[in-house]
Structures are given as structure tokens and as C-alpha cells.
Amino acid sequence: MAPNLSPSSMATALGVLVAGFVIRFGVQLYIHRRRMRDLPKPPWNPIFGNLPTFGKAAAAFPPLAHPHAFPHWIRQQHPELPPVFYVDIWPVADSMLVILDPAAAAQITIQNSLDKHVHIKDFTYPLVGKKNLVTMEGKEWKMWRAIFNPGFAAGHLMSLVGGMVSDTVCFTEILSDYAAKDKVLLLEGAATRLTVDIIGNVVLDMPLKTQTTENELLKAFRDQLQWMPLANDINLFRKYHPMKWYVYRANSKIMSRYLDRLLEQRFADRRREEKANTKRSKPIIDLALDTYLEETGQRSGSTLPLQFKRSAIDQFKTFLFAGHDTTSSTVCFIIHLLSKHPAALEKVRQEHDEVYGTDTSKTAEAITKDPHSLNRLPYTLAVLKEVLRLFPPISTVRKGDPNIPVHFDGKVYPTEGFMVWPVAYSMHRQPDLWPNAEEFIPERFLVKEGEPLFPPKGAWRPFEYGPRNCIGQELAYIELKIFIVLTLRDFDIRPAYEEQDRIDGQDRSTHTVNGDRAYQVLVATAKPILGYPSRVTKRGKRP
Numbered sequence: 001m002a003p004n005l006s007p008s009s010m011a012t013a014l015g016v017l018v019a020g021f022v023i024r025f026g027v028q029l030y031i032h033r034r035r036m037r038d039l040p041k042p043p044w045n046p047i048f049g050n051l052p053t054f055g056k057a058a059a060a061f062p063p064l065a066h067p068h069a070f071p072h073w074i075r076q077q078h079p080e081l082p083p084v085f086y087v088d089i090w091p092v093a094d095s096m097l098v099i100l101d102p103a104a105a106a107q108i109t110i111q112n113s114l115d116k117h118v119h120i121k122d123f124t125y126p127l128v129g130k131k132n133l134v135t136m137e138g139k140e141w142k143m144w145r146a147i148f149n150p151g152f153a154a155g156h157l158m159s160l161v162g163g164m165v166s167d168t169v170c171f172t173e174i175l176s177d178y179a180a181k182d183k184v185l186l187l188e189g190a191a192t193r194l195t196v197d198i199i200g201n202v203v204l205d206m207p208l209k210t211q212t213t214e215n216e217l218l219k220a221f222r223d224q225l226q227w228m229p230l231a232n233d234i235n236l237f238r239k240y241h242p243m244k245w246y247v248y249r250a251n252s253k254i255m256s257r258y259l260d261r262l263l264e265q266r267f268a269d270r271r272r273e274e275k276a277n278t279k280r281s282k283p284i285i286d287l288a289l290d291t292y293l294e295e296t297g298q299r300s301g302s303t304l305p306l307q308f309k310r311s312a313i314d315q316f317k318t319f320l321f322a323g324h325d326t327t328s329s330t331v332c333f334i335i336h337l338l339s340k341h342p343a344a345l346e347k348v349r350q351e352h353d354e355v356y357g358t359d360t361s362k363t364a365e366a367i368t369k370d371p372h373s374l375n376r377l378p379y380t381l382a383v384l385k386e387v388l389r390l391f392p393p394i395s396t397v398r399k400g401d402p403n404i405p406v407h408f409d410g411k412v413y414p415t416e417g418f419m420v421w422p423v424a425y426s427m428h429r430q431p432d433l434w435p436n437a438e439e440f441i442p443e444r445f446l447v448k449e450g451e452p453l454f455p456p457k458g459a460w461r462p463f464e465y466g467p468r469n470c471i472g473q474e475l476a477y478i479e480l481k482i483f484i485v486l487t488l489r490d491f492d493i494r495p496a497y498e499e500q501d502r503i504d505g506q507d508r509s510t511h512t513v514n515g516d517r518a519y520q521v522l523v524a525t526a527k528p529i530l531g532y533p534s535r536v537t538k539r540g541k542r543p
Helices: 007-036 051-059 067-077 102-111 118-128 138-148 154-158 161-181 187-204 216-226 244-275 284-296 306-340 342-356 360-369 371-376 378-390 473-487 497-504
Strands: 084-087 096-099 406-408 411-413 419-422 491-495 520-523 525-528 533-538
Touching: 051 067, 067 084, 067 520, 096 102, 102 406, 102 419, 118 216, 118 244, 118 306, 138 284, 138 306, 154 473, 161 187, 161 360, 161 371, 161 473, 161 491, 161 533, 187 216, 187 244, 187 284, 187 306, 187 473, 187 525, 216 244, 216 306, 244 284, 244 306, 284 306, 306 342, 306 378, 306 473, 306 491, 306 525, 342 360, 342 371, 342 378, 342 473, 360 371, 360 473, 371 473, 378 473, 497 533
Parallel strands: 096 419
Antiparallel strands: 084 096, 406 411, 491 533, 520 525
16 A cells, blocks of 8 residues: 655655756766866856857847858857867757868768767658668668669769759749749749759659649658758747657658659569660669669569668658758759859850850750760859858768867867767858858859969868768759759849748848848758748840
């Protein structure tokens, strides 16, 4: 029989539990702050650490601004800081070792490739599953990276350019429609649908048609994004919403079932093509399956290998996530920066005239017949790289290791227990690495080594550096070049933030970063605020 506890006994027991928690927390706080005491960091408080500094950084930016801009702001406010420093925000989150020096970054991404931080794995799981190339480690990662590498080789991707061109032509028709109807276009959403269609074609040889029809895969993916954590979000109900994990599971099942059907359909098509001895460019998934069968010593049978299918589903979701992250966002910032720099825009257009002629109606066919013509656009590529410098879509976040410190300027920086963050956005804006770092200067990527504008080795890292770099970067380059070539001579596209404010009935005129309304926000990935509202105008025909 359970003993009867008086109210005073229960209060005493509760008090003991609370006291124990407070004492335990106090001991942990003391140990952590003592460890941080002599490490290089911004102004620091033995009780609150760098939380006040980080709070000031967040307050200096508009709501939802991407936190990858914070380290740059902190160093601007505290120029005495070296380009490798700590930010102590425990217990709100793991304390960070911020790296803004390319040689120091190489130590944890190339010389020693630290594992991805658990936060990345937890963050990406609802979107891409467990077995994905972003968060896999060790032998498993090496195996699957090797399996998918052949399909993402630049030479093979060139054989798939025709499908990319067709999807981009569909996109230009949507632009024409918005120009004719004189409507505000949310460019990021339209660019995302373009990206998804291209990924469907090059990976699976399947027309997903998300630009012209509703698609359950894209719908579930976008819905999943809406439930992902937002930057600087203090809404605890949103963060711990009781329905969140139910929605995550439901959307994951929808995406997985949809991709399962597509993979089975592609496998059936592949078998028919093999029997008919059809000669055509293979989609990425076919090359991956060929490599998988070779690596595992299996023969192609009547059914798709289960292990391969399970991994392929997660990899496709990863490609979808990465394309949504990189290509669709970069499309918006290409348009934005060229709209602000008309001289650069004119140079791009002149280069396209020189390579493809002035009759833009023939450009799509010309690219399809000669995909390698895309490699004869040096200024276009320089513009693309400079856009990615100013608005990189990603940074890697690594888990510290007791045996792998960072060495910089004669000092040793321990990584154990820290979230190690080489911040691409902030590194790309360091004035000691990039002359006139805040300015849009595509010529940085055209000058010869030794000239002042030439990028330092390892300082440009929008796709990260080293063995864990983005597998899809060549695909991104090709997609973005096709987009630039097929749109910029036929359309003028300009931002319409003030008009979107009027539509929404809100005054967001003070929401700027570096005086610019178009800034990056963290909505699962780095996206342009408000989806980049824009106005599209059709340009007149030229002789």
C-alpha cells in the first residue's frame, strides 16, 4: 500500500528535485563558462556568455534574416577578433567555433573532414530521410557518393541538356504570361518548380510537369518546408506544435510513395529499352544503378534491388532539397543583382548575342544542338560566381573532435564540444580576402592569379570545399547558365517589394540588410525574403 504523503512532504520532495536541477545546471554552467574564459570571443559575460552579443546581432537584422550573416556583423562590430573565434550561446544552443579563414576551414573540411553536426541530421531528416548524402558518414557515404558520382559528371550532364532546355522554355512561357497579365510574380516559387522539373528529367527521365500542373510530390515537399524551424523563431507553440511530427510523417510517406512509383516505372522503362537495344542518354538514376550493381557484384534482375530503391528515394529527396536550396534561390539573386547593375546586365546580353546571335527565338535550339556552347560564356559564369559569393545558399556545420583542433596564427583552437562553422556568407564578405567585398564585381573571376581581385584559394565556397562538396554543383552551373541565356535577352525582371507590401497591407520598408530589401531568410534553406516578388516585362524584338 502506497504511503500517504502530506502536502508539506510533497512540497519538500518537489523542492529537493528543483534544487537538484538548479545545482546541476549551475555546475554545468560553471564548467562551461570556465572553459570559455580564455578563448577568443566577442565581449563575454561569465553568467550569460555571448548571449547578449548574439542577441544584438539578431536585433540588427530584420525578422527571419538568415543567421549566417551574424558572424560577419559581430566581426564588424569587434574588429579585434581574429577570423577564427568562439561564440558562447550555451545553454540556448551549442557554442560555436566560427571560421572565416579559408586555410583554417581547410583543416576541418579537407585535411580532416569532421563529421556533420547532429543538428544538421536532425534538421534535414523530415525533408530527406536518414540515408542521404548530406548526413551519411564514413564508408556508407563513400559508397553512395561513388554510386551517384558518374551521373553528376559534367560530361554526362551535357548529354541531358536538351531536357533542361525544354523545361526552361516552359519557364519563359510562364514569364511571358505574367508580363502579359501585368501581375506580380513570386519568382522563387516559379524557379523552384522549374528546378523540380529539371531534377525529375535528369535524375529519373520523368516529366513531373510541376510548372503547369499540381504535383503531389512538390505539394508535400513545400508543406514540409512550412513546418520547418524559422530563423530566430521565439514562437514556442510553432516550435513544439503537437501536430508537427504527424505532419512530417504524413508528408514523408506521400513523398516516398510517389518516388517509389517513379523508380519502379523508370526501372520498367529501362528494361524495355535494354531489350529493344535503345541507344539514348541515360538519366542519373540509371548510371547509379549500373554502378551499384557493379559495386555489389549483382546482376540486373527483374526487380529493382530493395536497398538501392530505399537509398535512391532519400537521394532524390536530397537532390530536390539541394536544388530548391541552390538553384531556385540563386535565380532570384541573379535577377536582383543584374537589375541593380545594368552595365553588367548589358555585358551578359552582349556575350549571348556573340555566341548565339541576336535572334533569341533560335537560342533554345542552338543550346540543344551544341550544349558545350554553354562553356563559351566566361562573363556569364563570372556573374554567376559573384552572385554565389554574395548570396551563398549553404554552409557546412561540423561536429568538433577531441583529436582535431584548428591551428591559426600560432594558436590552437579546440573543437571538441563545439559546433564548428566555416560560414560561407561571412567569409565571402571579409575585406582582407575580397577587395571591396560588399560590391558586385564579376571581374574577380576573370582576372589572372596574382592580381588584387583574384580570389584567394578556398575563400569561395558556395558549394563547400573538399570531399564533402556538393555533388550537384555542375548540374547547378548548367541549369543556371541555361536560365540566364534563355531569359535575360527576352525579359526585364525587377524587384517589386513595395508593391508586395501594398498587396499585403504591410509596411516593411525598414526590413533591409545592407540597405537592400532582397535579403536571405532561413526557411529550411537560404531563400529570398517573401519569395522575391517581381515584375516581368517583355523586351522588344531587336534587328
